[in-house]
Amino acid sequence: MTETRRTTSGHEGLAFEEPLSFEIGSPDKTAVDLPRLPDGMRRHADETLGGLRRQGPVGLTGLSEPEVVRHYLRLSQKNFSIDSGFYPLGSCTMKHNPRLNEKLARMPGLGDLHPLQPVATVQGALELMDLVAHWLKTLTGMPAVALSPGAGAHGELVGLMTIRGALEARGDARRRILVPESAHGTNPATAVACGYTVEAIPANARGRVDLKALKAALSDDVAGVMVTNPNTCGLFETDVMEIAAAVHAVGAFFYCDGANFNSIVGRVRPGDLGIDCMHINLHKTFSTPHGGGGPGSGPVVLSAALAPFAPLPWVVHGPDGFMLAEHADDTGGDPVGRVKGFHGQFGMFIRALGYMMSMGADGLHQASADAVLNANYLLARLKDVMTASFDGPCMHEVLFDDRFLKNTGVSTLDFAKALLDEGFHPMTVYFPLVVHGAMLIEPTESESKETLDSFIATMRALAERAGKGDVDFFHEAPRLTPRRRLDETKAARSPVLRWRPPAVDQAAE
Amino acid sequence: MRYLPLTEADRRSMLAAIGVRSVDELFVDVPAAARLDGPLALPAHADEMSVEQAFRRLAAKNLSPAAAPFFLGGGIYRHHVPASLDHLIQRGEFLTAYTPYQPEVAQGTLQALFEFQTQVALLTDMEVANASMYDGATACAEAVMMGARVTRRNRVILSGALHPHYRDVSRTYGRFLGLDIVSLPAAWTGVEDLAGQLDKSTACVVVQTPDFFGHLHDFTALADACHAAGALLVVVFSEAVSLGLLKPPGAMGADIVAGEGQSFGNGLSFGGPTVGLFAVRERLIRQMPGRLAGQTTDVDGRRGFVLTLSTREQHIRREKATSNICTNSGLCALAFTIHLTLLGEKGLTGLAELNHAWAVATANRLAAVDGAEVVNRSYFNEFTVRLAKPAAEVVDRMAGRGVLGGIPVSRLIPDDPALAPLMLVAATELTSDGDIAALADALAEALR
Numbered sequence: 001m002t003e004t005r006r007t008t009s010g011h012e013g014l015a016f017e018e019p020l021s022f023e024i025g026s027p028d029k030t031a032v033d034l035p036r037l038p039d040g041m042r043r044h045a046d047e048t049l050g051g052l053r054r055q056g057p058v059g060l061t062g063l064s065e066p067e068v069v070r071h072y073l074r075l076s077q078k079n080f081s082i083d084s085g086f087y088p089l090g091s092c093t094m095k096h097n098p099r100l101n102e103k104l105a106r107m108p109g110l111g112d113l114h115p116l117q118p119v120a121t122v123q124g125a126l127e128l129m130d131l132v133a134h135w136l137k138t139l140t141g142m143p144a145v146a147l148s149p150g151a152g153a154h155g156e157l158v159g160l161m162t163i164r165g166a167l168e169a170r171g172d173a174r175r176r177i178l179v180p181e182s183a184h185g186t187n188p189a190t191a192v193a194c195g196y197t198v199e200a201i202p203a204n205a206r207g208r209v210d211l212k213a214l215k216a217a218l219s220d221d222v223a224g225v226m227v228t229n230p231n232t233c234g235l236f237e238t239d240v241m242e243i244a245a246a247v248h249a250v251g252a253f254f255y256c257d258g259a260n261f262n263s264i265v266g267r268v269r270p271g272d273l274g275i276d277c278m279h280i281n282l283h284k285t286f287s288t289p290h291g292g293g294g295p296g297s298g299p300v301v302l303s304a305a306l307a308p309f310a311p312l313p314w315v316v317h318g319p320d321g322f323m324l325a326e327h328a329d330d331t332g333g334d335p336v337g338r339v340k341g342f343h344g345q346f347g348m349f350i351r352a353l354g355y356m357m358s359m360g361a362d363g364l365h366q367a368s369a370d371a372v373l374n375a376n377y378l379l380a381r382l383k384d385v386m387t388a389s390f391d392g393p394c395m396h397e398v399l400f401d402d403r404f405l406k407n408t409g410v411s412t413l414d415f416a417k418a419l420l421d422e423g424f425h426p427m428t429v430y431f432p433l434v435v436h437g438a439m440l441i442e443p444t445e446s447e448s449k450e451t452l453d454s455f456i457a458t459m460r461a462l463a464e465r466a467g468k469g470d471v472d473f474f475h476e477a478p479r480l481t482p483r484r485r486l487d488e489t490k491a492a493r494s495p496v497l498r499w500r501p502p503a504v505d506q507a508a509e
Numbered sequence: 510m511r512y513l514p515l516t517e518a519d520r521r522s523m524l525a526a527i528g529v530r531s532v533d534e535l536f537v538d539v540p541a542a543a544r545l546d547g548p549l550a551l552p553a554h555a556d557e558m559s560v561e562q563a564f565r566r567l568a569a570k571n572l573s574p575a576a577a578p579f580f581l582g583g584g585i586y587r588h589h590v591p592a593s594l595d596h597l598i599q600r601g602e603f604l605t606a607y608t609p610y611q612p613e614v615a616q617g618t619l620q621a622l623f624e625f626q627t628q629v630a631l632l633t634d635m636e637v638a639n640a641s642m643y644d645g646a647t648a649c650a651e652a653v654m655m656g657a658r659v660t661r662r663n664r665v666i667l668s669g670a671l672h673p674h675y676r677d678v679s680r681t682y683g684r685f686l687g688l689d690i691v692s693l694p695a696a697w698t699g700v701e702d703l704a705g706q707l708d709k710s711t712a713c714v715v716v717q718t719p720d721f722f723g724h725l726h727d728f729t730a731l732a733d734a735c736h737a738a739g740a741l742l743v744v745v746f747s748e749a750v751s752l753g754l755l756k757p758p759g760a761m762g763a764d765i766v767a768g769e770g771q772s773f774g775n776g777l778s779f780g781g782p783t784v785g786l787f788a789v790r791e792r793l794i795r796q797m798p799g800r801l802a803g804q805t806t807d808v809d810g811r812r813g814f815v816l817t818l819s820t821r822e823q824h825i826r827r828e829k830a831t832s833n834i835c836t837n838s839g840l841c842a843l844a845f846t847i848h849l850t851l852l853g854e855k856g857l858t859g860l861a862e863l864n865h866a867w868a869v870a871t872a873n874r875l876a877a878v879d880g881a882e883v884v885n886r887s888y889f890n891e892f893t894v895r896l897a898k899p900a901a902e903v904v905d906r907m908a909g910r911g912v913l914g915g916i917p918v919s920r921l922i923p924d925d926p927a928l929a930p931l932m933l934v935a936a937t938e939l940t941s942d943g944d945i946a947a948l949a950d951a952l953a954e955a956l957r
Binding site for chain 1: 510511512513514515516519520522523524526527528529532534535536537538539540542543544545547548549550551552553554555557559560561563564565566567568569570571572573574575576579581583584585587591593595596597599600601602603604605606607608609610611612613614615616617618620621622623624626627628630631632636637638640641643644645646647654672674675677678680681682684685686687725726727752753754755756757760769776777778779780781782783784794800801802803804805806807808809811813814815817818819832833834835837838839840841842843847849850851852853854855856857858859860862863865866867868869870872885886887888889904905908913916920921923924938942
């Protein structure tokens with residue numbers, strides 16, 4: 001099909017080409033043998049379908065089990081993953097995902113529970129949720145936690161809902177949320193989804209929130225301030241306690257985006273910094289797998305002022321054991337409502353608790369130290385050939401910008417693509433927006449010194465190569481990946497978002 | 510500590526390279542008052558065996574559905590998950606990858622999402638589907654918000670037979686956006702007048718089939734009425750297997766379809782994580798929330814896949830995004846896709862037939878129990894039973910006998926005396942004759 005093919009089959013050794021499942025199957029095949037329909041059942045069946053039997057085929061294909069296994073195994077091999085290599089994607093905390101936790105999540109009596117079983121039959125599950133809550137509250141120094149949010153951005157939304165709930169309960173209609181430039185990109189979208197208008201606060205020359213600008217923007221119309229701490233420049237907000245005081249002085253609430261909690265877990269309790277609520281990405285700090293983009297889990301810790309507004313359901317201690325308060329009247333509080341089906345991402349609670357128990361207080365204390373140490377080691381070993389955006393020390397991630405590529409003809413994107421050929425996943429690029437051509441590197445505590453040294457040697461060699469003006473090398477990268485650079489403009493201009501049978505394609509043309 | 514690779518010697522040499530004496534110096538930006546002296550009052554690290562033991566103790570305090578005749582549904586269903594599926598989703602390359610930001614090394618995830626989107630579009634008979642939402646309830650709430658956004662209208666009508674969690678999540682989201690959410694009284698008999706609720710301010714009507722009480726509906730006429738009033742029809746489902754047997758929402762004229770995909774490939778897991786499905790008409794693509802995988806070519810002309818239309822998304826649009834969702838249900842979506850690929854057309858149809866057949870067998874048997882009356886004329890794999898006693902009491906008594914026999918409607922919709930006698934009963938391909946007999950006995954005894 002293309003001239004670049006070097007073999008007849010299209011495969012290249014262990015690098016297999018794999019078509020879509022729809023292109024290789026036949027509707028007659030199946031990989032699932034079902035038990036026979038009990039005799040006589042079918043005869044009565046149609047009467048209860050209300051004349052709504054589906055007309056015509058769904059249009060799925062069919063494959064045998066060996067074909068399905070091979071298909072998805074080959075697809076898996078086209079992915080970069082933490083298991084396969086260094087994945088220093090800034091602000092994403094790509095740490096090791098322990099397999100013990102997968103085993104725990106599949107344990108009979110935990111992984112197979114139905115959420116609406118009588119509570120007397122799920123006391124262990126409720127105890128598990130209570131344990132997760134205990135760990136999270138102790139680690140953050142906060143009195144309450146809402147477990148139900150399904151992901152980080154969902155946690156942000158729930159945090160803001162509790163803030164709005166608390167304000168409305170005291171008859172205080174405020175309209176604005178302040179969001180610093182160094183905050184996560186989701187924060188402004190979240191504030192709007194909660195019915196607020198957003199005002200951006202600039203960063204100062206040190207990569208932190210401009211305290212003066214923040215104070216100037218604060219008024220009795222501000223509902224809350226959303227600060228990511230440590231922020232997306234990889235820096236601790238040195239003025240955080242002063243920010244909290246200023247926010248509280250105007251009667252507003254202090255939301256902390258806890259996506260970067262991994263750098264301080266076990267060493268700093270956000271509750272001691274004066275925050276009112278913070279979401280925690282269990283899929284970052286607490287090692288639950290990212291799964292190619294979810295499922296995540298985003299519990300929100302809450303101050304005493306916000307706790308009564310936590311969404312449903314609540315796990316509560318009752319006289320005969322644990323109870324689930326699934327309706328507002330059962331809580332004794334003023335919950336903002338329900339934000340997700342059932343009780344939250346229980347499967348992720350199992351995994352996160354497995355991680356926390358495995359690491360323990362001492363292990364978590366060491367993990368944040370190692371995460372910060374690894375990032376600072378990269379900074380120390382790369383700052384003479386790349387341009388660090390801010391003076392160190394950094395926290396768990398280090399921010400470089402593209403000044404070192406100035407006049408080379410090589411962009412941040414080119415640099416990232418060259419890393420792919422070297423067997424490293426690139427850092428986060430072009431984020432945060434506060435510097436030009438950002439490269440945000442988060443090594444996590446899961447990496448050995450040997451891996452870091454190998455990455456450092458590669459980065460140094462690439463920086464040198466860019467400095468020498470070897471532009472073609474970068475523009476043609478990546479060469480060795482399952483696909484080379486993909487045409488994103490074409491994808492967006494004429495979107496093809498699903499497979500269609502060839503016959504329909506021809507008819508459309 | 511088994512998850513931490515650095516040795517003490519490594520740490521010392523790295524600190525030296527940085528030019529500091531201790532790691533504490535790296536935390537200098539943290540206000541001194543907020544720095545903890547040592548580890549917190551939590552247990553110390555534990556070996557694998559101890560952790561497993563602790564979880565086994567927790568599991569032992571629960572009644573596993575595998576150990577009981579089991580008839581619970583209510584928006585989440587116990588289906589068989591093929592062994593090959595669990596093996597495949599535990600491939601480290603799928604499990605431990607992140608959102609495919611670098612498509613050159615994420616073709617596995619992207620192609621699987623493209624297959625997922627195709628399958629969801631086919632099942633629902635809609636043109637386009639996204640790459641998943643958190644769950645059915647949040648997908649429903651996103652559909653409500655999208656309905657308001659598209660029509661620039663404010664009033665949303667929720668059917669009284671919509672799953673109560675979907676209703677509640679939609680209300681929560683809607684409240685903060687200032688939407689006028691009208692939710693109709695519980696329609697447990699399967700009959701309600703929705704078209705009569707339409708007016709010029711109505712953004713969308715949200716209905717469900719099979720509905721929360723198990724009734725099946727054809728919403729074709731309602732779709733016409735919505736469109737005549739300038740409103741959108743949102744059709745919701747919580748049991749995706751039903752689409753293998755029943756007329757799909759797309760064929761009824763739905764504009765947006767939101768549903769729960771857990772039934773394919775995802776276990777119960779006490780209610781989460783699951784996978785929200787979201788499909789729309791072609792003309793609405795750019796108003797759709799969530800991530801989308803799209804087909805394109807690479808510089809060598811080879812077909813490949815990327816995340817596309819991201820100009821709708823939060824990380825580009827910030828406050829102008831269509832939704833704040835970013836992480837979705839990637840691995841659950843993969844499980845859904847692998848299960849449907851394993852089933853194929855033939856397996857899907859067979860699975861759906863089997864579910865319905867077992868529900869018919871269960872309903873027929875329960876109808877013969879004194880004090881129990883099957884309410885539904887139509888149903889797929891779940892139906893409502895009206896009991897001579899409060900359902901909550903009956904369900905607890907059956908559980909005391911080791912039978913997980915159903916869900917009292919009052920657990921989800923309390924404070925309505927008319928609903929107190931109602932119990933939802935679901936059957937799947939895992940139901941057996943023995944389970945049905947055990948249920949009938951337990952129910953008869955509980956009603957005695």
